Amino acid sequence: MERKESRWGWLFIAPAFAHLLLFALAPILYAFGLSLFRTRLISPEREFAGVENYTFAVAEPSFQNALWNSARYALVSVPLGLIVALAVAILVNQKLKGITLFRTIYYIPAISSGVAIAMLWQYVYLPETGMINSLLGMLGLDNKKAFLDDVGSAMWAVAIMSVFTGLGPRMVLFLAGLVGIPQELYEAGALDGATGWRAFLKITLPMLIPTTFFVVVTSTISALQIFTPIYMMTKGGPEESTDVVGYHIYTEAWVNFNTGLASAKSFVLLVAIVAVSLVQFRMMKSQLKGYSAA
Amino acid sequence: MRQHSAVSWWVGALSFTLAIVLLLLFLAGGAYSINPDDLRLNLMGRLASSLLGLFGLCTLVSGGIKQGFSYTGMILLALFLLAPFVWMVLVSLHPSKTPIPTLDLIIPKEPAWDNYGKVLFMPNLPVSRFFLNTLFVTLSVVLGQLFVSSLAAYGFARFQFKGREAAFGLFLVSMMFAGPVTQIPVYLMVQKFGWLDTYAALIFPGISSAFTIFLLRQAFLAIPKELDEAAKIDGAGYFRIYWRVLLPLAKPSLATAAAFTFFGVWTDFFWPMLSTNSTEMRTLEVGLSIFKNSYGAANWPLQMTAAVIVMAPLLVVFLFCQRYFVKGVMMGSIK
Known part of the structure; x- marks a missing residue:
């Protein structure tokens, strides 16, 4: 009986497991293999190179620049996206007429075509005729700045865009977290004089730690892999200031055809993502400990 | 109030x-x-x-x-x-090739509806073909993924077997971390299979998803096991229990999974761009980027017409199924 059930279990997961093997696990091994070879997409020759691709990648200034760009993109877009999403979630977590309409509107950018959204935000940032510059111009302020064409501002412009295009899912996650906080906690808190801002700091925020952790991990992972907005809006420019790792690997593999080197770089990215996630996990654990002890 | x-x-x-x-x-x-x-x-x-x-x-x-x-x-x-x-x-709705209007002139004097005809019937950019490609690929992936992933979810939710936890963990870890490294090997594999520039390349990589498995497993776990037992006593086999008892009861979660997959595949850009190269095999998203690159910043009215054509169906579908999004994102966070 037991063995029979075991066989049925494997039978039901077999198609999905085969898919996992073929499209995730085997490719990881394949990519690791490729990363050890000097190999190009367009020629059949390959030559064993050992860790040469890795040592080359880590020492290459343009790859270092890409890593640094991804890091500063994530460091801005993740916290900013988190704070805005939490604020909006609190705003729409009220019993008000028409609240679902607002929630729906805030979700729209997240389900939109990424290419179309990138085109729209290109307009938002245009000099003189763009949305922001038009408003600045109306107020008689400087309206000449091409936000996406300026080394100093291009990366921040893309990061700020992501705060709004990724708002929907993050907002809903926080909304779920907020709804899950037992009302009794606020009633008990009110007896101890914790209302308003104090209740937010002492009850709402601690209760949202698991949600926050989930949002931080998932948005960091996607921030470190951002591609479409860069491809559509800046092509990594100006002066490689928005050349993030996701875009850098794309050009290495599909423009320069250096599949071996690109695979090595993608493994460096993978290791970075896993490491960052582990650090975040550690931090959340210690946070939770602090609260249960208090 | x-x-x-x-x-x-x-x-x-x-x-x-x-x-x-x-x-x-x-x-x-x-x-x-x-x-x-x-x-x-x-x-x-x-x-x-x-x-x-x-x-x-x-x-x-x-x-x-x-x-x-x-x-x-x-x-x-x-x-x-x-x-x-x-x-x-x-x-x-501004005339083709006119410069970007300033905000005070944003409302077109005479709406240039012919922009839509121009983009829809572009000689070397078959928009209707892109639309049909996208529709076919998206529906295939949604249906295939719901089937394959719900089978796996059933296996994980209802059967005790050796290696179950490890296998489930493998799915979750791959969902979180495999992303950056798979593009090159999957491309090379698909090339070896002779699938490049075919529907197979667009459909098969998406035919199962760890996220959908996870979501549907949660839904199945919430259904009382007594219902399975009752069906078993009536002589139903495992597949029949899955098909006749669990799937109908998990309809809301299936709808959520379908909604997420639908938008994910419809708006996917990177993989369709990489795995297709003939114009006939492009999807709407890739078509829009080609359109943008070939018409450049020079023709904003036509660019925006193309963007509207790509966005409009998405918005309509979203308005019909927006409630499933709230549900799905919440499910994803339960660990």
Whole structure:
């Protein structure tokens, strides 16, 4: 009986497991293999190179620049996206007429075509005729700045865009977290004089730690892999200031055809993502400990 | 809706009236400001009094000062998020090849509806073909993924077997981390299979998803096991229990999974761009980027027409199934 059930279990997961093997696990091994070879997409020759691709990648200034760009993109877009999403979630977590309409509107950018959204935000940032510059111009302020064409501002412009295009899912996650906080906690808190801002700091925020952790991990992972907005809006420019790792690997593999080197770089990215996630996990654990002890 | 309190009524009414008076004054004063600094001050005054008016109106309608603030904030954010879309529609109606209109000339004098004909019947860019490709690929992936992933979810939710936890963990870890490294090997594999530039390349990599398995497993776990037992006593086999008992009861979660997959695949850009190269095999998303690159920044009206054509079906579908998104994102966070 037991063995029979075991066989049925494997039978039901077999198609999905085969898919996992073929499209995730085997490719990881394949990519690791490729990363050890000097190999190009367009020629059949390959030559064993050992860790040469890795040592080359880590020492290459343009790859270092890409890593640094991804890091500063994530460091801005993740916290900013988190704070805005939490604020909006609190705003729409009220019993008000028409609240679902607002929630729906805030979700729209997240389900939109990424290419179309990138085109729209290109307009938002245009000099003189763009949305922001038009408003600045109306107020008689400087309206000449091409936000996406300026080394100093291009990366921040893309990061700020992501705060709004990724708002929907993050907002809903926080909304779920907020709804899950037992009302009794606020009633008990009110007896101890914790209302308003104090209740937010002492009850709402601690209760949202698991949600926050989930949002931080998932948005960091996607921030470190951002591609479409860069491809559509800046092509990594100006002066490689928005050349993030996701875009850098794309050009290495599909423009320069250096599949071996690109695979090595993608493994460096993978290791970075896993490491960052582990650090975040550690931090959340210690946070939770602090609260249960208090 | 709660009772109007006297205070909020007065606050709302006063701020609204004050705003109207101020706005009229600023509008009248604008004609006399010749000095640019005065004009700037005047425009900021108009903006500030409009905000005050909005707040007053919101307070009056909602019946509370706090609610008034909330509505003001929500409306401003909604306007900010929707503004680019409204702009997109308006610019798509400007005559082809005209420069980007400034905000005061944003409403087209005569809507250039023929832009839509031009883009839809572009000689070397078959939009209808892109649409059919996208539709076919998306529906295939949604149906295939629901089937394959729900089978696996059933296996994980209802059977005890060796290696179950490890296998489930493998799915979750791959969902989180495999992303960056798979593009090159999957491309090379698909190339070896001879699938490049075919529907197979667009469909098979998406035919199962760890996220959907996870979501449906949660749904199956919430269904009482007694129902399975009852069906078993009636002589149903495992597959029949899955098909006749669990799937119908998990319909809301299936709908959520379908909604997520639908939008994910429909708007996917990277993989379709990489795995196809003939015009006939492109999807809408890739077609739009090709259109943008070939018409460049030179022709914003046509670019925006193309963007509207790509966005419109998405918005319509979203409005019909938006409630499933709230549900799905919540499910994803339960660990």
